Amino acid sequence: MEIIKDTLSLKQIQALFNKQKENQFKIANKPISERRKKLKQLKTAIEVTFKEEIRTALYNDFKKHASEVDLTEIYPIIGEIKYVLNHLKKWTNKKRVTTPIAFLGASSHIQYEPKGVCLIISPWNYPFSLTFGPLISAIAAGNTAILKPSEHTINSSQLINKIIKSIFSEDEVVVIEGAVETSKHLLSLPFNHIFFTGSPNVGKIVMAAAAKNLTSVTLELGGKSPTIIDETASIASTAKRIVWGKFINAGQICIAPDYIFVHKNKKEELLVALQKYLNIFYGDNINKSDAFPRIVNKLHTERIKNLIEDSKNKGAKIAFGGITSVDDKYVQPTIITNISLDADIMNQEIFGPVLPIISFKEIKEVINYVNSKEKPLALYIYSAKKAKVNHIIKNTRAGGTCVNSNDIHFFNSNLPFGGSNNSGIGKSHGFFGFQSFSNARSIYNQHLPGALEMLMPPYSNFKQKLIDLTIKWF
Numbered sequence: 251m252e253i254i255k256d257t258l259s260l261k262q263i264q265a266l267f268n269k270q271k272e273n274q275f276k277i278a279n280k281p282i283s284e285r286r287k288k289l290k291q292l293k294t295a296i297e298v299t300f301k302e303e304i305r306t307a308l309y310n311d312f313k314k315h316a317s318e319v320d321l322t323e324i325y326p327i328i329g330e331i332k333y334v335l336n337h338l339k340k341w342t343n344k345k346r347v348t349t350p351i352a353f354l355g356a357s358s359h360i361q362y363e364p365k366g367v368c369l370i371i372s373p374w375n376y377p378f379s380l381t382f383g384p385l386i387s388a389i390a391a392g393n394t395a396i397l398k399p400s401e402h403t404i405n406s407s408q409l410i411n412k413i414i415k416s417i418f419s420e421d422e423v424v425v426i427e428g429a430v431e432t433s434k435h436l437l438s439l440p441f442n443h444i445f446f447t448g449s450p451n452v453g454k455i456v457m458a459a460a461a462k463n464l465t466s467v468t469l470e471l472g473g474k475s476p477t478i479i480d481e482t483a484s485i486a487s488t489a490k491r492i493v494w495g496k497f498i499n500a501g502q503i504c505i506a507p508d509y510i511f512v513h514k515n516k517k518e519e520l521l522v523a524l525q526k527y528l529n530i531f532y533g534d535n536i537n538k539s540d541a542f543p544r545i546v547n548k549l550h551t552e553r554i555k556n557l558i559e560d561s562k563n564k565g566a567k568i569a570f571g572g573i574t575s576v577d578d579k580y581v582q583p584t585i586i587t588n589i590s591l592d593a594d595i596m597n598q599e600i601f602g603p604v605l606p607i608i609s610f611k612e613i614k615e616v617i618n619y620v621n622s623k624e625k626p627l628a629l630y631i632y633s634a635k636k637a638k639v640n641h642i643i644k645n646t647r648a649g650g651t652c653v654n655s656n657d658i659h660f661f662n663s664n665l666p667f668g669g670s671n672n673s674g675i676g677k678s679h680g681f682f683g684f685q686s687f688s689n690a691r692s693i694y695n696q697h698l699p700g701a702l703e704m705l706m707p708p709y710s711n712f713k714q715k716l717i718d719l720t721i722k723w724f
């Protein structure tokens with residue numbers, strides 16, 4: 251398996267970290283127009299200068315179609331930059347807040363200040379969007395940043411490095427290419443914030459390392475995202491949206507519908523409709539379709555193949571697909587029914603184009619099942635009845651939810667994106683991303699002598715009366 255090798259020693263990494271530490275106030279104190287300028291340069295780089303190279307890199311890493319690259323890698327970055335450019339002034343202005351009357355003679359405000367030197371570690375499945383997305387928030391908030399893209403997408407990670415070098419000096423933003431050893435070196439340093447996107451298991455390693463320096467963390471993790479289809483859902487539109495949201499990027503998406511619970515009266519109709527849309531999207535010969543990408547490497551192809559085999563061994567039926575080729579890193583879109591809940595596929599994140607379908611009679615069975623598992627990153631509900639939707643939302647927990655859709659909440663910068671507990675800690679995108687990379691500094695400004703000064707020691711009966719009075723004014 252070809253992966254990026256660890257390139258720098260701890261000493262060399264430490265030197266880059268120190269350079270950024272020395273430079274952090276210079277970056278932080280530049281006018282907001284400088285942050286805007288850098289964001290605009292990044293926008294031009296992604297949208298114009300390197301667009302073709304990005305498409306080529308993702309073709310070489312995943313055999314991904316240029317249209318899918320534009321929609322899922324380029325558009326989210328451009329959309330996020332535009333959103334930040336439109337709102338940055340408002341976010342960075344000091345925000346006046348009320349001061350209790352007991353502190354007459356003072357004013358209070360909140361000023362968002364950069365955290366300082368930040369580390370961004372990203373996964374392989376959307377190398378550009380998941381590296382540049384958090385970087386946009388880090389720049390908007392006035393930080394310096396070290397980026398560690400994934401070792402598994404060589405072409406993309408090298409291009410990310412080239413793009414960054416074309417815009418930033420290494421005391422502002424720098425890419426360190428490497429694998430786990432490099433990550434470990436980075437995690438030993440006292441960063442001011444770590445933004446990690448990846449698996450829950452590595453998330454725990456990141457958080458434990460961050461705890462040693464009391465570094466704050468944003469953890470964008472994964473897990474299994476359930477999709478619930480009740481008896482009132484319109485199956486035609488549901489199937490189309492699910493086929494898109496599940497099989498795009500060959501299912502290598504943290505927010506893909508991981509498995510489906512469908513009402514028993516709709517199961518057969520759903521199976522037919524899913525196959526119909528697989529056929530419309532990818533044709534009869536899916537391994538020849540230019541719209542269907544490959545798995546990132548042979549190891550993951552083997553892993554997904556084993557999930558299918560294990561389900562079959564435990565009694566599952568393949569309703570569609572099931573063909574794999576490890577050499578070609580190909581897994582045919584696969585729909586599985588009759589699954590044992592003990593099968594591996596129901597107990598680990600699938601992260602591939604395999605969709606288990608389970609039928610249910612009563613919604614409470616589904617709710618109990620979902621709540622018996624880790625909190626998902628996303629939970630999707632297909633239903634025509636608002637009351638049923640609200641019932642599911644109220645009785646489950648998830649990082650985010652789409653109703654009669656899936657995956658799309660990721661693309662709306664007005665919404666916080668992230669998980670809860672096992673699926674993540676902290677939020678990204680728009681203002682929420684800006685907040686993750688900022689310290690909300692409280693500033694209390696005493697303009698005139700305040701009432702508090704009359705309440706300072708030595709105490710007396712008269713002062714106690716004043717204290718009693720003042721407490722009423724808090």
Ligand code: NAD
Nearest residue numbers: 372373374399400429430433448449452470471472473504
């Ligand atoms: P991963 O956790 O294996 O790796 C992510 C990053 O961590 C990589 O840069 C890698 O080099 C580094 N890393 C790996 N092992 C490490 C270790 N022991 N110590 C320190 N660093 C280490 O994840 P992945 O396989 O690249 O991506 C898939 C996972 O990411 C899935 O679980 C998916 O759900 C999740 N994901 C989440 C989001 C989100 O926004 N919540 C987005 C995409 C992917």
